[in-house]
Amino acid sequence: MPSILSISGVSKTYATGFTALKEVNLDIQRGEIFALLGPNGAGKTTLISIVCGIVNRSSGTVTVDGHDINKDYRAARSLIGLVPQELTIDAFESVWATVNYSRGLFGKPANPAFVEKVLRDLSLWDKKDAKAITLSGGMKRRLMIAKALSHEPRILFLDEPTAGVDVELRQDMWEMVRRLREDGVTIILTTHYIEEAEAMADRVGVINRGEIILVEGKAELMRKLGRKQMTAELRAPLASVPDGLSHYALELSPDGTQLTYTYDNQSDRPGVASLIRDLEAAGIQFRDLDTKNSSLEEIFVNLLRQKP
Amino acid sequence: MNLRAAPNFRAVWAIYRVEMARAFRTVLQSIISPVISTSLYFVVFGSAIGSRITEIDGISYGAFIVPGLIMLSLLTQSISNASFAIYFPKFVGSIYELLSAPVSYLEIVIAYVGGAATKSIILGLIILATASLFVPLQIEHPFWMLAFLILTAVTFSLFGFIIGIWAKSFEQLQLVPLLIVTPLTFLGGSFYSIHMLPGIWKTITLFNPVVYLISGFRWSFYGKADVSVGISLGMTLVFLAACIAIVAWIFRTGYRLRN
Numbered sequence: 001m002p003s004i005l006s007i008s009g010v011s012k013t014y015a016t017g018f019t020a021l022k023e024v025n026l027d028i029q030r031g032e033i034f035a036l037l038g039p040n041g042a043g044k045t046t047l048i049s050i051v052c053g054i055v056n057r058s059s060g061t062v063t064v065d066g067h068d069i070n071k072d073y074r075a076a077r078s079l080i081g082l083v084p085q086e087l088t089i090d091a092f093e094s095v096w097a098t099v100n101y102s103r104g105l106f107g108k109p110a111n112p113a114f115v116e117k118v119l120r121d122l123s124l125w126d127k128k129d130a131k132a133i134t135l136s137g138g139m140k141r142r143l144m145i146a147k148a149l150s151h152e153p154r155i156l157f158l159d160e161p162t163a164g165v166d167v168e169l170r171q172d173m174w175e176m177v178r179r180l181r182e183d184g185v186t187i188i189l190t191t192h193y194i195e196e197a198e199a200m201a202d203r204v205g206v207i208n209r210g211e212i213i214l215v216e217g218k219a220e221l222m223r224k225l226g227r228k229q230m231t232a233e234l235r236a237p238l239a240s241v242p243d244g245l246s247h248y249a250l251e252l253s254p255d256g257t258q259l260t261y262t263y264d265n266q267s268d269r270p271g272v273a274s275l276i277r278d279l280e281a282a283g284i285q286f287r288d289l290d291t292k293n294s295s296l297e298e299i300f301v302n303l304l305r306q307k308p
Numbered sequence: 309m310n311l312r313a314a315p316n317f318r319a320v321w322a323i324y325r326v327e328m329a330r331a332f333r334t335v336l337q338s339i340i341s342p343v344i345s346t347s348l349y350f351v352v353f354g355s356a357i358g359s360r361i362t363e364i365d366g367i368s369y370g371a372f373i374v375p376g377l378i379m380l381s382l383l384t385q386s387i388s389n390a391s392f393a394i395y396f397p398k399f400v401g402s403i404y405e406l407l408s409a410p411v412s413y414l415e416i417v418i419a420y421v422g423g424a425a426t427k428s429i430i431l432g433l434i435i436l437a438t439a440s441l442f443v444p445l446q447i448e449h450p451f452w453m454l455a456f457l458i459l460t461a462v463t464f465s466l467f468g469f470i471i472g473i474w475a476k477s478f479e480q481l482q483l484v485p486l487l488i489v490t491p492l493t494f495l496g497g498s499f500y501s502i503h504m505l506p507g508i509w510k511t512i513t514l515f516n517p518v519v520y521l522i523s524g525f526r527w528s529f530y531g532k533a534d535v536s537v538g539i540s541l542g543m544t545l546v547f548l549a550a551c552i553a554i555v556a557w558i559f560r561t562g563y564r565l566r567n
Contacts, residue, residue: 104322
């Protein structure tokens with residue numbers, strides 16, 4: 001699939017001397033949902049700000065659908081919608097006025113029917129005459145999205161879209177993102193909620209200290225780096241793990257009633273069936289077995305630990 | 309022609325309309341307040357002092373101060389309108405939208421400065437109408453009157469735009485207008501002819517750029533000026549060119565906007 005956004009060798013050093021990005025290379029494929037994960041201060045917002053034209057980069061090139069963001073900034077920017085992390089709206093403007101303003105700012109002719117559809121989709125239509133200052137936090141967040149969608153962008157950046165948003169609204173937003181993707185919009189989201197990336201993203205990028213340390217399909221990432229755990233609840237507590245089972249590297253709980261076996265698809269450790277057989281052979285009886293996959297969050301945390 | 313590379317007139321119009329809408333939303337502060345202030349100037353200067361100074365250069369004192377009063381409001385309001393217009397989105401963070409939009413620097417300046425200048429020109433004309441209720445007015449050179457009005461409004465709106473970008477706090481936003489512009493305006497011959505000053509002060513006053521604006525503007529009313537109208541026009545254009553150069557540098561470097 002051809003990339004719609006290409007970031008090549010982008011670095012950013014602020015006037016204070018702080019280097020926010022180091023030689024970042026990233027290609028975003030057309031029509032995908034890409035989640036950019038990273039701890040606070042990793043460079044996520046700086047990267048988005050550079051692509052959107054808000055911050056000047058120190059070096060490197062960025063093209064949006066083949067348009068250089070400097071030489072052909074009008075074409076590049078007209079394809080992008082941005083929902084920033086902070087709720088930054090002119091508080092004294094009405095919902096209707098501010099969304100139409102955004103559409104005009106991006107050079108689109110007035111289209112009341114389209115703006116109405118956007119507001120209805122985001123459950124803001126009955127607030128169209130309300131001033132932004134009177135809206136709740138969740139509504140303001142939706143208004144930010146409405147402004148970003150007002151000019152019919154082909155790429156939508158969502159910078160921490162569900163920060164401080166209640167569960168119901170978060171689910172609504174996920175649904176909206178999926179609908180946009182069905183319409184062919186490429187979505188790039190940064191998030192602290194790993195479950196958000198896990199639920200929605202096609203691919204995941206991890207950024208840490210200004211460097212992209214990994215870009216991988218979500219399913220592939222889970223398969224490669226995801227770990228599985230099996231926990232056996234024992235009928236009788238053990239004082240220690242029998243020597244015959246040492247090659248499994250089992251963990252015994254402090255009270256001796258649980259044995260935990262961690263394995264993954266990449267390792268050469270024996271499988272679960274083999275362990276169960278060996279447990280029975282060693283005369284260890286268990287009451288219950290529980291298995292679970294590690295979440296994207298655990299993968300993320302492990303990655304950051306591995307690459308300090 | 310690549311339409312995506314074409315000028316974004318819709319963006320200019322969108323920004324301009326928002327700026328004008330703000331003026332109408334805050335009509336008390338934008339229009340009524342300066343009109344009341346001007347009326348008070350007439351009461352204090354026109355009546356109280358004017359009764360002791362009958363004429364300057366053959367013009368009644370009340371009529372003499374009208375161009376200066378208009379310039380006083382024009383300068384302060386142009387600066388205040390433009391500086392606030394660009395500082396406010398910086399302050400609340402909504403500037404991200406402007407910076408991420410397909411809008412050129414020139415279009416941004418035209419929209420903001422156009423909005424600010426329009427508001428102050430309307431205000432100047434309202435003050436002129438208010439003044440006509442107090443004193444008999446004559447405008448000998450209406451074309452030049454409008455030319456000075458527009459030129460000054462645009463120049464000082466540009467100056468305000470620069471202050472709005474430079475300012476990092478509301479205090480800084482007020483610093484230049486309060487500490488520099490207002491004193492220069494009061495000392496720029498709004499309420500007197502610089503010929504009335506003693507020798508050394510007359511020379512010092514000639515370093516005040518506002519003198520040239522007020523003098524040229526007063527000439528367009530009464531055909532009499534403290535300094536040659538050509539010099540007035542030239543000084544205004546020099547200041548305009550300086551403001552344009554600074555704005556161009558700001559946008560080229562991204563100073564306090566994209567850094």
